[in-house]
Amino acid sequence: MPKLVLIDGSSYLYRAFHALPPLSNAAGEPTGALFGVVNMLRATLAARPDYLAFVLDAPGPTFREAIDPQYKANRPPMPDDLRAQIEPMLAVVQALGIPTLRVAGVEADDVIGTLAQRAAQAGIEVEISTSDKDFAQLVGPRVALVNSMDRTRLDAAGVREKFGVPPERIVDYLALMGDKVDNIRGVDKCGPKTATKWLAEYGDLDGVMAHADAVPGKLGENLRAARAWLPRSRDLATIRTALDLDTAPEQLALRARDDEALRALYQRYGFNSALAALQRGDEEPAPRPAARAPTPAPAATEAALDPALAAPGRYTLIATAQDFDSWLEQLRDAALIAFDTETTSLDAIDAEIVGVSFAVQPGVAAYVPLAHDYPGAPAQLERARVLAALKPLLEDATRPKLLQNAKYDMEVLVNHGIALRGMTHDSMLESYVWNATATRHDMDSLARRYLGYTTIKFEDVAGKGAKQIPFAQVDLDTATRYAAEDADITLRLHHALWPRLQNLPGLRRVYEDIELPLVPVLARMERHGVLIDADQLRRQSQVLAARMHTLQQQTEREAGQPFNLDSPKQLQAILFDKLGLPVHMKTPGGQPSTNEEALEAIRDAHPLPGLVLDYRLLAKLRSTYTEKLPAMINPRTGRVHTSYHQAVAATGRLSSSDPNLQNIPVRSEEGRAIRTAFIAPPGWVIVSADYSQIELRIxxxxxxxxxxxxxxxxxxxxxxxxxxxxxxxxxxxxxxxxxxxxxxxxxxxxxxxxxxxxxxxxxxxxxxxxxxxxxxxxxxxxxxxxxxxxxxxxxxxxxxxxxxxxxxxxxxxxxxxxxxxxxxxxxxxxxPMQGTAADIIKRAMIAVDAWLQTRGDDAHLIMQVHDELVLEVRLDALQAVRAGLIERMQGAAALDMPLQVEAGHGANWGEAH
The missing domain is CATH 1.10.150.20 (5' to 3' exonuclease, C-terminal subdomain)
Known part of the structure; x- marks a missing residue:
């Protein structure tokens, strides 16, 4: 299982400062805390985590000050000797290649909590490196604490043994005791033993407060006095785990280490042992910049490490015509060609090829740079000549090709006049069909699971965030290691996965008869795109804004006060504290939930929840569609081009993004209005056909x-x-x-x-x-x-x-x-029902597309939404296409109950559906 280590930077710094003597360097600069942090970081890196982040508080107030202005008001100022070590600490962290995170308005604890939850849900093991007891509330499946000094590990059983309560009761435990450092009020004289005793007797904080009258003596008096502020204390102590972060756990791979900067820092601050280890090369850079032997497979993998798949790769940079011609001969003779493109953009519609890579046997691959452009870049083969030489091979349907996420490369090649044929395998789809839920299906995740191999990440070679450079500016040696590895790992994955599918006829049929033939269908749909009436969407956006304003006024009247509709905390206070509505659901932190399901459960109890739900729907439609869609019109094509994803939903359903077409409400007036902005060009109509009650028929x-x-x-x-x-x-x-x-x-x-x-x-x-x-x-x-x-x-x-x-x-x-x-x-x-419905519509898409290809250019598949297919049809072909469409959709499966298809047409999608 891949591992993410989340470092509580403040804990590291304060723990080292108080644990070590007041050291200084030759210039008299304080170094004690910095020395401790450096040693802890080196120990963490030695464990070789897959992902790592150093998380610190951002300057400025957080939402907790809004809950209680006295929060942390009593904290003493940071000692000057400690403050002086912050900047060098950050410099060391950066030089080591460790991603640093600071998020304004929240605390580092909340950032760590959110990333830990996301990672655990994605199947990533999480270690939180800290000495702060507050983090014990986050411990659970795949999440553990590791003490930053002595490296002891605390899992759920360890939390219970150490604190006397399980992780899910830690917040209640903290609220009862309070925290003098953070100025969180608890129950006066309530220590760990009393808090543990009360929680054991009464279950949770609510239970303790409910039984306060039964607690005798002075402690009972203190508990009854504390009931007024304990809910707030619990809220303050609760680490948030659902922040809207821009950073995903999988983006926290280690960057290349800056040895020169590290050497200068170690020399300045007198860290002689770290400097000696760096100069000896005892501590390997992370990530390793070159091709390497695969790392041992984690216990959760299904790695089949035969010698051919485990051997280090040998990768070639093709820089001369002679070398290219030699490889071209190998490709012509190969039984299967693994092929990959490096491009200028992730948007396949506009991407141009920067280079191509290929492999014909595991461990042997080559990269042909074609458009790298940076100061001092060596001469490269002419792109037009190389692609012209590859075109007959790539367009030959009799020569089998293998790709990872072939749809993307297929669309990119079309930009250069090449129609890829003979695509007989896609390693992403092999994994998806083999086990849709075992892992994500990107190459890095698949290599880790099925090969036990840690790949070079794009961020390793191009950087990330604002400092990321285009692949065309990556030097050729680095680009070769990265790009050739892509082709090589694709081939190795195929050798690991294809034998498994071959042994299961049912899965093999799904792969060969449904998923693979669907790839070119989706590629054509994406490239064709759909026309959008931007002006109409802008008008709708104004209408939605006006209705949102009206709803906001209504909610304030029902609430009896103004409040921020987008603030769950303020809404929670009005619904459950002021109005006293019943609580049906709680957040992981134990607070009443205000999510959609929770509000639906109390919609009939008071007008306010329904108004809030209506407001949220309009806000989502406005932000996701009426405001966003006009900006997504491609200036070159004049259309919107969504991306369809095969390897996401476990049941086999397609999903889409940029824009997401699956979530436009069909039953609401506002959703139908948005659909009317999806239009046909002059002389054409939109045809919409969907299955009637398909899952009930199944x-x-x-x-x-x-x-x-x-x-x-x-x-x-x-x-x-x-x-x-x-x-x-x-x-x-x-x-x-x-x-x-x-x-x-x-x-x-x-x-x-x-x-x-x-x-x-x-x-x-x-x-x-x-x-x-x-x-x-x-x-x-x-x-x-x-x-x-x-x-x-x-x-x-x-x-x-x-x-x-x-x-x-x-x-x-x-x-x-x-x-x-x-x-x-x-x-x-x-x-079985939802998945069968997904299989049926995919089979229908394949049949409809194959038929349309024989008709010329009078109809195009442009969208697929759940059980619905949407076409753009020339007006003079309407009747024939409509009849043929229904026939093929109804013939996509032979059920005991005949499939029923309803089809409509109109000038726009709203009229057609």
Whole structure:
């Protein structure tokens, strides 16, 4: 498992300052704290973490001062000797190549908490290097504390042993004791033993406060006096774990070490042992700048380290025509060519090739630089000549090629007049089909998991953030190590993954018949793009802004005071403290949640939650679409070009980004208005076709329930038919309310909804909701049998499958956490239906695209959204294309219940849908 080490910089500095004598260098500059920090950093680097960050508080106030102006008011000023060591400390951190993070408005603790949570959820092991007990609240699966001085490690069991409470009760423990240094008020005279005793007896802080009257003596009096401020103290002590950070854990790779700067710093401050180790080369730079033997596979990998895949790579820089011609002959004779491009941009529509790399056997690869441009750059082969020589090979469908994320390279090659054919493998899709949830499917993650190999990151060679340089400015030797490694690792991954897929016919069919053929379809859709009416979106943005302003006024009237609608803290205070609304959900820190689900649960209790939800919807639509889309129009094409992602959703569904087309609401007036801004050019129309109730039809097929199948075969309104069965009413007498309840049951069961969830959605009692579900299963017994069977099968095998053989692994079925286990059981029921629906629409896209390619240029696939395909069709071809589209979508799967497709058309997407 990859590891992220998060260093609490303040803890390092203060711990070293107080632990070591007041040392100084020859010039009389204080060095004691700096000496301790340097030694701790060297020890941390010696452990070779995959990711590392040195986190410090940013200057200025934070949100905690807004909660309590007296927060940290009693802290003494930093000693001058310590302050003088901050700048040299930061210089050492930078020279060591360790990323430094400072985020204004929050504390370093919150940055660490957020990154720790994100990393753990992404399958990265986290170590928080600190001596601050507050961080014990973050300990959990994949997150541990490591003492910055003695390197002792504290996991969840260690937290309980040390503090007497588990990690989830640390915040309550801290609130009860208070913190004199941070000026957080606790219960007077309450120390660790008392706090532990109370929490053991009463469960949590709320329980302690609720039983305050039962606590005798002076401590009881102190506890009752503290009830007024304990919730605030708990809030102050809670480390935030959901900040909106620009930095992801995977971006915290170590940079190249600046040995010259380190040498000067060590000499200045008299760190002789560190200087000697640096000069001897005892401490290897991190990251290693050259190709190297793979590191041992972590325990969580599936690495198959045969000699061919584990050997160090031999990479060649091709700088002469003779060398290129020699490699060209090798490519012509190769059984499989691993190919990769280096470009000017991640936007494939506008990217130009800077160089190309290829490999034909594991461990042997070459890079051809074509457009590197920096002072002193050597002469390179002419790009036009090299690409012209490669074009026949790349366009030859009989010569197999292998790529990682082939869609991107395919689009880039089109920019240079090359139509890639013969793309027989994609290592990203091999991994995705093999196990969608085991890891992310970028090359770095795959190399780590399946090869036990740590790749050179782009940031290692080009820098990051504001200092990042274009790849065209990377020197040729460094570029060769990086680019040739890409081709080499792609080939090694294929050798590790393809044999596994070959041994499982179902997965192999998903890979060869669905995922691979879809790549060129998506590439064509992305390149064609969609027309956007920017002026209309700007007008809609003004309308949304006006409605948001009106909603803000309404919320203030309902709240009885003005407040910041975008502040969860202020909203929390009004909803739960002032209005006294019930709390259905809490944040990880134990505070009442104000997220969408929590507000939906109390929507009927007071007008304010609904108004806030309406405001958030409009704000999201405005920021994500009406404001953003006009700026995303490509000035060269005049269209918006989204990016579709195959290897993201575990169920096989596509996702999209820049812009995300999957989340435009279809049922709201505002969402439909945005869709009207997606327009057809003159002489063309938009055609939208989507599957009707596809997942319910799949449920009927998989469950073989006689009643459900009969309703579909008779062409009945399935929700009305279900209502008739559940409520014992003739279909003609079903009320709108009964149909709505039946619809909630139909779709709720697919997504594993409980009686409690159904009750909340329908606004009825739990017992009544359970009775509805019981009657549903009585009328459709095959559905219950299917659900029970699929859960048992998932428990036995650890995965479920779609109708076409795609697998979804459900590791959380074995979790000790009841909530995670329940979520996995719901996924076991839902994934075969949702995944089969995803497979069906992908098959439909492949069939429709192949047919359109034979028609010439009278229709184009331009969007895919959930169960819907959107086309741009020339007006004179409308009827033929509409009929052919429906035919191919309905023929994408042979279910017992025929697939039904509804298609419309119009001048824009809103009219067509």
């Amino acid at each position: 449920m009927a097929h998989l469950s073989a329930d006689t009643g459900l199948r009969a309703a579909f075969r008779r062409g009945e309104d399935i929700h009305r038919a279900t209502a008739a069965e559940v409520f014992g009413t003739p279909p003609g007498n079903v009320s709108g309310e009964q149909r709505r309840a039946a619809k909630a049951i139909n779709f709720g069961l697919i997504y594993g909804m409980s009686a409690f969830g159904l009750a909340r959605q329908l606004g009825i009692g739990r017992g009544e909701a359970q009775a509805y579900m019981n009657r549903y299963f009585e009328r459709y017994p095959g559905v219950r049998i299917y659900m029970d069977t699929i859960r048992a099968q998932a428990q036995r095998d650890g995965y479920v499958e779609t109708l076409f053989g795609r697998r979804l692994y459900l590791d959380e079925l074995k979790s000790r956490d009841a909530a995670r286990r329940a979520g996995a059981e719901r996924a076991a029921v839902n994934a």
